[in-house]
Amino acid sequence: MPRVSIQTEDFDLSAEVAALRAGLAGVGAVVSFVGTVRDRNDGAAVSAMTLEHYPGMTEKAIEAMVDQAVARFGLLAARVVHRVGPLLPLDQIVLVAVAAAHRGDAFQGCEFLMDYLKTQAPFWKKEDTPQGSRWVDARVADDAALARWGIAAGNAAGEAPAS
Structure with a gap:
C-alpha cells in the first residue's frame, strides 16, 4: 500500500x-483524522x-512530509489519502x-501531518457560494499551527493557480 494517494474516489476509514x-506487531496506537467538506466557510454557504493539484508534484511533497513525521515522532507507519475534483458538503x-x-x-505525528498538509501541500480549493465561485486562501491560524512545529509556512497551498 502506498503511503500517499491522491484520488477522486472516496475512501473507507x-x-x-x-x-x-x-x-505491525509493535503498534500500540493508531490515530486518524478525517477532514470533510463543510456547508459554510467564512460566513458564506x-x-x-x-x-485541484499538480499530479506528481503533490505526491512528492506529501511523501516528504511523511518522511519528516516518521523521523520526528518515530512513526511505524503513516497513510495520507487526499481527494481532488468536485466535492459536496459532508464528503470526505x-x-x-x-x-x-x-x-x-501517534497523536503528535497525525497533528503534525495535518498542519503540514493545510499549509504546504500543493492543493488549490475553490468553493461555490451563492455569491459565485471563489478561491480559498490559506488561513493565518493554519500557518500558526505549522509554526509551532518550527516550520515557516510557504505559499504552496494558499495561492490560486494561474488562469
Whole structure:
C-alpha cells in the first residue's frame, strides 16, 4: 500500500486503518483524522468545492512530509489519502492515519501531518457560494499551527493557480 494517494474516489476509514496496521506487531496506537467538506466557510454557504493539484508534484511533497513525521515522532507507519475534483458538503476530503508504539507519538505525528498538509501541500480549493465561485486562501491560524512545529509556512497551498 502506498503511503500517499491522491484520488477522486472516496475512501473507507476502516479499510485504510486495517491496512495501515497489518503486520505491525509493535503498534500500540493508531490515530486518524478525517477532514470533510463543510456547508459554510467564512460566513458564506458552500454548495460545492473543487480541489485541484499538480499530479506528481503533490505526491512528492506529501511523501516528504511523511518522511519528516516518521523521523520526528518515530512513526511505524503513516497513510495520507487526499481527494481532488468536485466535492459536496459532508464528503470526505482527507485522511491522515498514523501508527506508533505510543499514543503521544501517534497523536503528535497525525497533528503534525495535518498542519503540514493545510499549509504546504500543493492543493488549490475553490468553493461555490451563492455569491459565485471563489478561491480559498490559506488561513493565518493554519500557518500558526505549522509554526509551532518550527516550520515557516510557504505559499504552496494558499495561492490560486494561474488562469
